[in-house]
Structures are given as structure tokens and as C-alpha cells.
Amino acid sequence: MDDLLTRLRALPKVELHQHVDGSIPTEVTWQLMRHYRLNPVATLEEMRRRLEIQDEEEGTLMAYLDKMHYPLWITQFYENISQVTEAIVAAAAEAGVKTLELRYSPVIHTFAGLTPRQSIRAVLSGMNRGTKKRDMKVGLVVIAMRQHGPHIAKILARQAIAEAQHLHARTGVVGFDIAGPERGNPPRLFRSAYEIARLGRLGTTAHAGEDAPADYVWQAVDELGAQRIGHGCTAVSDEALLRRLAKDRILIECCISSNYHTGAVRKGRPHPIEAFLEAGVPVAICCDNSTVSRTDSARESLRAAELLGVEAVERIHREAGAASFIRPESRLADGGDD
Ligand SMILES: [Zn+2]
Numbered sequence: 001m002d003d004l005l006t007r008l009r010a011l012p013k014v015e016l017h018q019h020v021d022g023s024i025p026t027e028v029t030w031q032l033m034r035h036y037r038l039n040p041v042a043t044l045e046e047m048r049r050r051l052e053i054q055d056e057e058e059g060t061l062m063a064y065l066d067k068m069h070y071p072l073w074i075t076q077f078y079e080n081i082s083q084v085t086e087a088i089v090a091a092a093a094e095a096g097v098k099t100l101e102l103r104y105s106p107v108i109h110t111f112a113g114l115t116p117r118q119s120i121r122a123v124l125s126g127m128n129r130g131t132k133k134r135d136m137k138v139g140l141v142v143i144a145m146r147q148h149g150p151h152i153a154k155i156l157a158r159q160a161i162a163e164a165q166h167l168h169a170r171t172g173v174v175g176f177d178i179a180g181p182e183r184g185n186p187p188r189l190f191r192s193a194y195e196i197a198r199l200g201r202l203g204t205t206a207h208a209g210e211d212a213p214a215d216y217v218w219q220a221v222d223e224l225g226a227q228r229i230g231h232g233c234t235a236v237s238d239e240a241l242l243r244r245l246a247k248d249r250i251l252i253e254c255c256i257s258s259n260y261h262t263g264a265v266r267k268g269r270p271h272p273i274e275a276f277l278e279a280g281v282p283v284a285i286c287c288d289n290s291t292v293s294r295t296d297s298a299r300e301s302l303r304a305a306e307l308l309g310v311e312a313v314e315r316i317h318r319e320a321g322a323a324s325f326i327r328p329e330s331r332l333a334d335g336g337d338d
Contacts, residue, residue, distance in 0.1 A: 078125075099203050
């Protein structure tokens with residue numbers, strides 16, 4: 001197993017679905033919390049239990065989401081956001097990621113007075129710093145939270161375009177996404193925001209079918225025109241939908257550990273990635289929240305290899321690059337310091 005992990009660590013990998021908030025290395029959050037005397041517990045080990053999913057918590061969405069709140073205490077300031085992002089990029093590089101899309105909800109980082117635009121630029125600055133002297137392609141996907149409603153989503157789509165990669169020399173925004181509670185917030189509500197993102201030449205993806213039926217995936221595809229789907233677990237029960245995803249080459253960003261941790265896939269049940277591949281649906285192997293799920297791209301690839309075989313995993317990473325929103329002409333590791 002160690003040999004296989006070493007082989008998969010060395011494999012150039014594509015990460016298309018990773019959140020900043022749930023991927024900050026625990027030591028970095030701990031150090032910043034201590035710096036501001038905000039640490040809610042006395043030791044790093046106790047902090048780790050609050051930031052990383054514990055065995056007895058697996059399968060419960062609320063416990064999973066709770067892990068994301070503590071980092072927000074410190075990621076309200078430009079330099080902190082930049083610093084944690086730089087650490088995430090470094091950790092991804094360590095795991096062998098060569099194409100990295102990070103995603104981030106700007107609005108939940110504005111509680112101390114940053115504007116959404118400053119909040120976006122803080123992450124981009126960290127990405128620029130993190131890729132200096134590294135051979136990596138990086139880009140940011142801006143998330144609108146469903147619970148903030150369609151109007152804020154439209155505002156964010158415009159903010160995202162202002163920082164789009166094709167308009168700037170350095171790392172920029174490459175895509176647009178919706179996340180947050182699915183039920184009661186169907187994709188079709190966000191149609192105008194996706195229209196704006198598309199007109200602004202951003203790639204489009206949507207969290208759908210993680211905690212809601214396949215109908216939400218249909219809506220993301222038909223009404224939002226999403227080019228990729230985050231999770232999409234419930235699509236597996238709908239053969240017509242699988243045919244549609246395969247025909248239009250709509251990639252599903254699969255996050256195996258996360259899906260078991262949130263309960264999107266029940267413990268003991270097969271992960272739908274196998275059925276997606278059998279149906280000819282393109283997939284990517286992604287971390288979602290590497291800190292919460294105690295994983296990285298190499299370990300997720302190992303988990304996938306146990307289901308699919310190592311050759312299939314190598315092929316998935318080879319082909320997933322084509323679905324990345326980062327454009328080929330994007331600058332590589334020579335980006336400046338924002
Ligand atoms: Zn996600």
C-alpha cells in the first residue's frame with residue numbers, strides 16, 4: 001500500500017474541487033488562533049479534533065459542517081487569508097497536484113470589513129505566493145452560498161468577473177459555483193447569476209445532488225448550463241441523467257472521503273464513481289475539504305485506486321485537465337506577489 005501511495009503521490013494530479021475553508025492545515029489555523037489569543041482550547045491536539053472529522057462523527061452532515069466554522073474566526077483579514085491559502089497550495093504541491101482549482105465563498109470572509117473584492121484578492125495573493133517557484137497551474141472558483149439568495153449570487157458573479165483570469169496577468173478567478181444547503185434552494189433560482197458568469201467567460205460548476213435528489217442535477221445542467229457538477233451522488237439513480245452527462249461530457253467532481261463523511265453516500269454502500277465511469281461520465285478525484293477529511297490528493301487517489309485500479313486513476317488525472325477552467329495560456333509559476 002505504501003508503494004502505491006508513493007506512486008500516486010508522484011503522479012501529476014488535477015484537483016478541481018477543494019474548498020479553502022476546510023483545507024487550511026490544522027497547524028496553520030492553530031498558530032493564527034494562538035497569535036490572536038482566540039484559541040478555544042488549550043492544545044493543538046484538542047484543536048485538531050475540532051477541525052478534523054473524528055471516527056464517531058462520520059456520516060453526519062452537521063458535524064462535518066461544524067468543522068468549517070473555526071477557521072472563519074481568523075480568515076477575516078487580508079494577510080491571514082493570503083497566508084492560509086499559500087499553505088494550502090504548498091500542501092497540494094506536496095501531494096503532487098499540478099493543476100489546482102481552489103474554491104471560496106468571498107462573502108463569509110467580510111465580517112471584519114473586507115469588501116468581497118478584497119476578500120477575493122486576498123486568496124489570489126496567497127495563490128500567487130504559493131505558486132512562486134512551483135510548476136503548478138492554479139485558479140480560483142468563486143462560490144455563491146445558496147442561503148444568501150439569488151441576488152447576492154448575481155453580485156458575486158460580477159465581482160468574480162472583475163478578477164477573472166483572462167483579464168489579469170496573474171492568478172485569477174476561473175469559475176463560478178453555488179454551495180450551501182441544497183434543499184429549498186433549487187439551482188434554478190440562480191439562473192441569472194450563471195448567465196452573468198457565462199457571459200463573463202467564467203467556467204461554471206454547481207454543488208448538486210449531494211443532499212438533494214437527481215432533479216437538482218438536471219436543473220444544474222439544463223437551467224444553469226453547468227459544465228461540471230460537484231458531488232452529483234444522486235445522479236447515479238437516474239439512467240437518463242447519466243446518459244446526458246456522458247453525452248455532453250459534463251464532469252462529476254467526485255469527493256469520495258467527503259461523501260462518506262457527510263453521509264451523501266452511506267457507510268457500506270458503493271461510491272457512485274464506479275457507476276459514473278461505467279456510464280461513460282467523466283469524473284475527477286477531488287478532496288473537497290482536505291483538513292476536515294484528513295486527506296490529500298494522493299490519499300484520495302489511493303482510495304479511488306482501491307475501487308477502480310491504479311491505471312484507471314492515472315487515466316482520470318490525465319484526462320481531468322481538459323475539464324479544468326484554468327486556461328492553457330494562464331501564466332505558470334512566475335506570478336508576482338499580487
Ligand atoms: Zn464542495
